[in-house]
Amino acid sequence: MKHLHRSDLRAWSIFDESRDIDFNTVAWIRDAGNVLIDPLPMSDHDLAQLAELGGASEIVITNSDHIRAATELAQRFAAKLSGPAAERDSFGLACDAWLSDGDEVVPGLGVLEMHGSKTPGELCLLLEGATVITGDLVRGQTGGALNLLPDAKLTDKRAATESVRRLAAIGGIEAVLVGDGWPMFSHGGAALKALAAT
Amino acid sequence: MKHLHRSDLRAWSIFDESRDIDFNTVAWIRDAGNVLIDPLPMSDHDLAQLAELGGASEIVITNSDHIRAATELAQRFAAKLSGPAAERDSFGLACDAWLSDGDEVVPGLGVLEMHGSKTPGELCLLLEGATVITGDLVRGQTGGALNLLPDAKLTDKRAATESVRRLAAIGGIEAVLVGDGWPMFSHGGAALKALAAT
Numbered sequence: 001m002k003h004l005h006r007s008d009l010r011a012w013s014i015f016d017e018s019r020d021i022d023f024n025t026v027a028w029i030r031d032a033g034n035v036l037i038d039p040l041p042m043s044d045h046d047l048a049q050l051a052e053l054g055g056a057s058e059i060v061i062t063n064s065d066h067i068r069a070a071t072e073l074a075q076r077f078a079a080k081l082s083g084p085a086a087e088r089d090s091f092g093l094a095c096d097a098w099l100s101d102g103d104e105v106v107p108g109l110g111v112l113e114m115h116g117s118k119t120p121g122e123l124c125l126l127l128e129g130a131t132v133i134t135g136d137l138v139r140g141q142t143g144g145a146l147n148l149l150p151d152a153k154l155t156d157k158r159a160a161t162e163s164v165r166r167l168a169a170i171g172g173i174e175a176v177l178v179g180d181g182w183p184m185f186s187h188g189g190a191a192l193k194a195l196a197a198t
Numbered sequence: 199m200k201h202l203h204r205s206d207l208r209a210w211s212i213f214d215e216s217r218d219i220d221f222n223t224v225a226w227i228r229d230a231g232n233v234l235i236d237p238l239p240m241s242d243h244d245l246a247q248l249a250e251l252g253g254a255s256e257i258v259i260t261n262s263d264h265i266r267a268a269t270e271l272a273q274r275f276a277a278k279l280s281g282p283a284a285e286r287d288s289f290g291l292a293c294d295a296w297l298s299d300g301d302e303v304v305p306g307l308g309v310l311e312m313h314g315s316k317t318p319g320e321l322c323l324l325l326e327g328a329t330v331i332t333g334d335l336v337r338g339q340t341g342g343a344l345n346l347l348p349d350a351k352l353t354d355k356r357a358a359t360e361s362v363r364r365l366a367a368i369g370g371i372e373a374v375l376v377g378d379g380w381p382m383f384s385h386g387g388a389a390l391k392a393l394a395a396t
Contacts (some may be wrong), residue, residue: 002218002380005342013220015211017243020200022211045215144203144373144383175342182200185342187385 001027001046005175005185006131010053012046021141021181025068026133028109033057035105037125037133038066038179039073051077059081062123062135064091066179086113086121101125114138116159117149124167128184131175132167132188138195140181146195147181161196166187168196199227199244203373203383204329208251210244219339219379223266224331226307232305235323235331236264236377237271237299249275256280258303260321260333262289264377284319286313297321301366310365311343312336315347329373330365330386336393338379343391345379359394366394 001010055077085098176188199208253275283296374386
């Protein structure tokens with residue numbers, strides 16, 4: 001797995017040919033149990049590494065288009081599955097918990113709901129106040145900048161913009177780790193502000 | 199291919215399991231002929247895209263450990279191959295040109311020689327004064343920072359540090375696109391200065 005800007009984070013990626021971006025998974029490695037966000041299928045190499053680091057106790061799925069390999073990995077590691085509360089009735093997968101705004105996955109990993117994205121109540125996570133982990137709404141098609149899902153995919157652009165403004169208004173954000181595209185490891189707050197201003 | 203911080207740059211990557219980093223190739227797309235730096239093997243998808251964009255007229259190999267798929271791609275696209283002049287006698291591949299400090303690959307793409315790395319005269323490129331493209335010496339093991347090759351691989355640490363200091367002293371650098379590891383799309387000059395200071 002790749003190393004990120006914090007020594008307790010790992011990631012793996014799969015290049016998506018239809019969009020020419022990497023899809024990404026973030027893993028937060030913790031003594032109290034690792035948390036995976038939107039886990040993609042893993043190579044044997046990465047899987048062995050994750051097992052060595054304790055497997056996973058929590059898997060968060062930010063939206064129903066990011067279920068990816070969550071079910072298999074939850075079974076393999078006996079991890080708890082959490083999904084967005086706003087999709088509870090249509091998610092197509094029985095989660096152990098349903099998250100909404102203000103919840104915490106585990107201490108230090110807070111939940112924000114995004115609105116207007118392609119699915120209702122898409123989850124965005126805030127790790128210890130400085131690292132944002134996004135699902136689909138905020139992404140990185142080009143290096144060094146953030147962009148929104150294309151208008152055609154948004155259910156409510158005004159609400160989506162409002163959600164980004166809310167993210168951008170959080171002080172102290174350094175990194176924005178996107179589910180899709182290039183992560184930003186520093187100056188992420190400024191990139192969110194730039195996105196909110198467009 | 200992935201899009202970088204400039205609309206005329208593309209990249210592709212292969213994850214290296216022995217180091218847990220991506221190896222990367224940068225392509226500069228130009229009307230006058232595309233330039234590939236340290237080209238890795240390409241997927242059919244990326245290859246078709248590159249062909250659509252005009253193939254390649256120049257391939258630069260920064261050091262003899264980064265020959266990768268240069269020979270096959272040079273043959274496929276009838277591209278000119280350039281390697282480091284300091285390795286001319288031992289490169290193991292007949293290049294069409296041998297580059298050294300102060301040369302230009304094509305207008306706007308300047309050459310700097312790095313010293314003390316694992317091979318002599320490793321090439322580092324400077325694209326239009328603001329984007330550094332590195333071979334092996336400067337790399338990105340963790341997100342958002344730059345690091346040097348491990349000491350055990352350097353032939354002369356003092357010379358290597360001096361080469362990094364020289365890079366760091368160039369004003370106006372925004373991006374540092376590393377051959378190995380995480381690229382930095384912004385604030386690259388500050389990251390080089392931080393590396394030079396360690």
